[in-house]
Amino acid sequence: MTEKIEDFRSGYVAVIGRPNVGKSTLINALVGEKVSITSKKPQTTRDRIMGVLTTEDAQYIFVDTPGFQTKHSSELLDRMNKSVKSSLSDVDAVVMVIESTGWRPEDEEVLKLLPHDAKNVILAINKTDEVKESEVILPLIQESMKKFAFADVVPVSAEKNHQLDVLLQVIRKFLPEGDKLFEDDIYTDKSPRFLAAEIIREKAFRLLGDELPYGVAVMIDKWEENDQGARIFATLIVNRESHKGIVIGEKGSKLREISRLAREDISAMLGKKVYLEVWVRVRKGWGDDAAVLKSLGYE
Structure with a gap:
């Protein structure tokens, strides 16, 4: 019988953002396995991909979503955007990803998907390895907090594995106490x-x-x-x-x-x-x- 770990937490985390902002790369880096495809082209993720990370004190179940976009229309894109919206329901935390170069109009469109009174939304500022953090990140954090009452803002680099441990600790606060939902060796629900x-x-x-x-x-x-x-x-x-x-x-x-x-x-x-x-x-x-x-x- 598995020993029950005190204060163990487990829950679902939706990762959202505009196309090509680095959501899939971030989840792959957090999980430590390749669960979602990546490329320089936007819209490579078309389906909700679930990645599972189990640590000593928590189990994080990440849902990678297609990049929400409004420029083009087709049956496929309509289904992709619907997938993003449905991912926001029944999750314990939401991580919104933007780039360190700043907010874009497409990011603002994603922001509109979030309930104004949501208390569980964390902003991850990705690709910090591409800018001088001291000059860019602090003003960007201040600007971001004016746009939405984010529970926390964490600058990260998914590519360089920078501050991912900090992001995990912030997410963990929002996960409910409970047993593992997946076995330790499971890292995705996809076949x-x-x-x-x-x-x-x-x-x-x-x-x-x-x-x-x-x-x-x-x-x-x-x-x-x-x-x-x-x-x-x-x-x-x-x-x-x-x-x-x-x-x-x-x-x-x-x-x-x-x-x-x-x-x-x-x-x-x-x-x-x-x-x-x-x-x-x-x-x-x-x-x-x-x-x-x-x-x-x-x-």
Whole structure:
């Protein structure tokens, strides 16, 4: 029987912010495992990703949300924004992330999602390694407190693991006393199939950069696994025929590299040898097709 730890706390923490502000990088750094994909392009996170961190005195269950945005409209983006709003309900704490370079209009839009009387919202000022803290951060903290009554403001660098321990201690104050909700070795609620698809999508974003249109998704078609290894067959879905050539590359070079990089990460995740085969298929307008979105897991 597990010994009950006095004053142990556990609870849910929503992490919100505009696209490309560093939410996924922050959660990955806090959890110590890769639970959400990252890239320089905004809108890489499309689904609520749950990451779990268990320490000696607390269990933090982080919900990474898609970056809330209002510039473009589609069925997919509508569902992503709805996901952000629903993440704010039934959580014990909210961490809003902005960059150390200051507030933007997109940050203000995210701020509007928060109830004015919320007492559990912490502001994390990320990417402090990119500025001189003494000159920039203090004025930014003062400006931020005028915009919203944040429970606390913590300057951090997710990339450099700076002050993440401080952020955790601040969050812990808002978690209710209670037992662990997950076993110690659990770090995400997502299945290996989901994480594999996300890894493939991340490699596509990272490798193709600005060439890659946002109309791309990954579907795992077949998954065979035993103690020795895994055989995975996946489809990378694009919106247009012209996009297919971009993803495949000259003589298949781009697709081979996406597959190679993804295979390495999936193998590390599963702890076994992986055979990965990725195909590219065109499904026009999939981002506005409710049936296709549902089949891809976007509820």
